[in-house]
Amino acid sequence: MSTQTPTMAKGLDGVIAGETAICKVEQHALIYRGYEIADLAEYASFEEVAYLLLVGEKPTAAQLEAFNDELKGERGLPSHVRDQLKNAGELVKKHSAVPMDLLRTAVSVLGHFDPECQDNSPEANLRKSKRLLAKVPTVIGHMQNAIDGKDYVEPDDSLDHAANLLWMMTGQKPSPEAVKVMDVSLVLYAEHDFNASTFTARVIAGTLSDMHGAVTGAIAALKGPLHGGANEAAMEMLAEIRKDIGPDNDPKKIQDWMHKAFEDKRKLMGFGHRVYKNGDHRAPILHALGRKAAEARGEEFVKLFDLGEAVQKIMLDEKNIFPNVDFPCGMTYFTMGIPVPQYTPIFVASRVSGWCAHISEQHANNRLIRPRVAYTGPDLRKWNA
Numbered sequence: 001m002s003t004q005t006p007t008m009a010k011g012l013d014g015v016i017a018g019e020t021a022i023c024k025v026e027q028h029a030l031i032y033r034g035y036e037i038a039d040l041a042e043y044a045s046f047e048e049v050a051y052l053l054l055v056g057e058k059p060t061a062a063q064l065e066a067f068n069d070e071l072k073g074e075r076g077l078p079s080h081v082r083d084q085l086k087n088a089g090e091l092v093k094k095h096s097a098v099p100m101d102l103l104r105t106a107v108s109v110l111g112h113f114d115p116e117c118q119d120n121s122p123e124a125n126l127r128k129s130k131r132l133l134a135k136v137p138t139v140i141g142h143m144q145n146a147i148d149g150k151d152y153v154e155p156d157d158s159l160d161h162a163a164n165l166l167w168m169m170t171g172q173k174p175s176p177e178a179v180k181v182m183d184v185s186l187v188l189y190a191e192h193d194f195n196a197s198t199f200t201a202r203v204i205a206g207t208l209s210d211m212h213g214a215v216t217g218a219i220a221a222l223k224g225p226l227h228g229g230a231n232e233a234a235m236e237m238l239a240e241i242r243k244d245i246g247p248d249n250d251p252k253k254i255q256d257w258m259h260k261a262f263e264d265k266r267k268l269m270g271f272g273h274r275v276y277k278n279g280d281h282r283a284p285i286l287h288a289l290g291r292k293a294a295e296a297r298g299e300e301f302v303k304l305f306d307l308g309e310a311v312q313k314i315m316l317d318e319k320n321i322f323p324n325v326d327f328p329c330g331m332t333y334f335t336m337g338i339p340v341p342q343y344t345p346i347f348v349a350s351r352v353s354g355w356c357a358h359i360s361e362q363h364a365n366n367r368l369i370r371p372r373v374a375y376t377g378p379d380l381r382k383w384n385a
């Protein structure tokens, strides 16, 4: 074996691979452009947070109103994408697509119809960010309508971002409580420095490729269960535990299930984090809101949270591993009646704000991202030996 580079960090663990003014992820705090996440979750709407990430400062009331109007004006999809999404039901039920794949393709195609697709200037990037932010929920909604075999539910201009997303997915006007939970989850998911999908977006943008291409790549990266796909996987794991142990949260059965998982060296979905070793700041915020929603919905949902809490306690007591944001997200979105395969697409609806901010930041101060690798292949040999 020969190596070309003196040091290597598998998974780029601990490597500082760039700089950003957008977000700071630390053991003791998560900060978006100077504002702490608990502060934002309590007082800021998702639209305000998206503006903060994209523009750099919190909006004034007038700036927010103009931003909201712009987003509402951009919610509609090109007819080509609308037609394409009509096949969502068939692609999911008869072929191998999942909603994250359909969303990835739709965002790629949205680029074809964006008049500024090839323009990477800061002004064009900001306009494209708003268009993507506005259109992704419509893609999710229309896709879900098609999967349900229903007509499209069109965007409703009287509804803000989170409420409109829930409306388009279900055709029912959501309660203020459901809107609040969705809005806070979008705030929590919006940005997280050099996570795998954002890093993907920055690598793509670093070649001076376009925003739609970078977001398309980021969606592919987010889909995996080690990253954003964990919110779906966490809920699937809880459903599996429920199926295996039955309707009661018998502590002995939960413990046996967990010990078997440890013996099998299973990765428990929604637990662990590359950066946070003492807990993910977002998880308790979403957990508390989700639990409240479950209490309002009834016993089945409360028992799901009880089960989740028992699983968390065993993970912490026996492995010293904390839940990440995806663990309470799975239980919370389930309580809200959202279909499991849409959990990660909703993560996209939020994180697109962070991705677009990073793509713009990369374009504004670019250097190609091109690390080295330790070669482990054969030594030099002759083809005609």
Ligand code: SDX
Residues within 6 Å of the ligand: 011, 191, 192, 194, 195, 196, 225, 226, 227, 228, 230, 266, 267, 268, 269, 270, 271, 272, 273, 274, 275, 321, 324, 325, 326
């Ligand atoms: C997100 O990076 C971001 O910021 C991402 C994110 C964002 O907002 O963008 O926060 C969103 O992606 C959250 C993470 C979602 N993924 C999961 O929940 C999947 C399950 N988690 C793990 O696979 C894992 O914890 C990762 C992928 C999240 C982190 O992987 P690392 O940093 O490479 O850590 P590791 O896999 O090397 O684990 C270190 C140790 C290992 O034990 P040892 O071999 O040292 O004995 O901790 C154990 C692991 O086995 N471990 C777990 C575990 N997570 C870590 N063991 C069981 N179940 C787990 N979930």
